[in-house]
Amino acid sequence: QVQLVESGGGVVQPGTSLRLSCAASGFRFSSYAMHWVRQAPGQGLEWVAIIWYDGSYESYADSVKGRFTVSRDNSKNTLYVQMNSLRAEDTAVYYCARGIYGDYGRYFDLWGRGTLVSVSS
Amino acid sequence: EIVLTQSPGTMSLSPGEGATLSCRASQSVTSDYLAWYQQKPGQVPRLLMYGASRRATGVPDRFSGSGSGTEFTLTITRLEPEDFAVYYCQQYDPSPPTWTFGQGTKVESK
Numbered sequence: 001q002v003q004l005v006e007s008g009g010g011v012v013q014p015g016t017s018l019r020l021s022c023a024a025s026g027f028r029f030s031s032y033a034m035h036w037v038r039q040a041p042g043q044g045l046e047w048v049a050i051i052w053y054d055g056s057y058e059s060y061a062d063s064v065k066g067r068f069t070v071s072r073d074n075s076k077n078t079l080y081v082q083m084n085s086l087r088a089e090d091t092a093v094y095y096c097a098r099g100i101y102g103d104y105g106r107y108f109d110l111w112g113r114g115t116l117v118s119v120s121s
Numbered sequence: 122e123i124v125l126t127q128s129p130g131t132m133s134l135s136p137g138e139g140a141t142l143s144c145r146a147s148q149s150v151t152s153d154y155l156a157w158y159q160q161k162p163g164q165v166p167r168l169l170m171y172g173a174s175r176r177a178t179g180v181p182d183r184f185s186g187s188g189s190g191t192e193f194t195l196t197i198t199r200l201e202p203e204d205f206a207v208y209y210c211q212q213y214d215p216s217p218p219t220w221t222f223g224q225g226t227k228v229e230s231k
Contacts, residue, residue: 017123035220037166042185044209044223044224044225045158045160045166045211045222045225046125046222047219047220047221047222050220059218059219061219072164082180095165095166099145100171102171103172104152104154104171104172104175105152105154105155105156105171105172105213106154106156106213106218106220107156107168107171107211107213108156108158108166108168108211109168109177110167111165111166111167113165114165
């Protein structure tokens, strides 16, 4: 079954760190770029980060640059994001998403169910 | 940075009616790399359209996309009960590689 399953969310205090994981199954994980996308409660979607299929390149949204680091372990079919110096505005459901680099666009064709991160004192 | 503005914010329609959703970009979208997603309450976003006008696998043909440059449209003919949801457009900017979403249009049942 083709799926992405996130884990690692929780309630943390401002200034602390958290690492999220995303386990992929049912497809060749090492062939795809992978993304993190987040959604604050009651709000829209915000792209967070991408990592190339082989981990050779990363790019981040300005809102998380310097605080978040995306990584992957293709031997374990797992995507990670290390989130440091967390702020209240980082509170959101974090989705991992499979990225498509095709002739007709750069988009997300598979999404996990998400994991909730709540940053609160 | 390209900003996507969706309109209207909310549409109140009845099943069987048609819906036209707009997505306007602040600059021309690279190669019309515009995608649309549907998100129902409590659910995960689902890819509907890519390349502005291409339907994703399994998407009914009552959904269609059009547009180019800075103006894009998602059209839903004959709304079904399962179509009431929030719809997001998304574009890709290659310099540097970043992805942005519109703020969403909610299609609600009247």
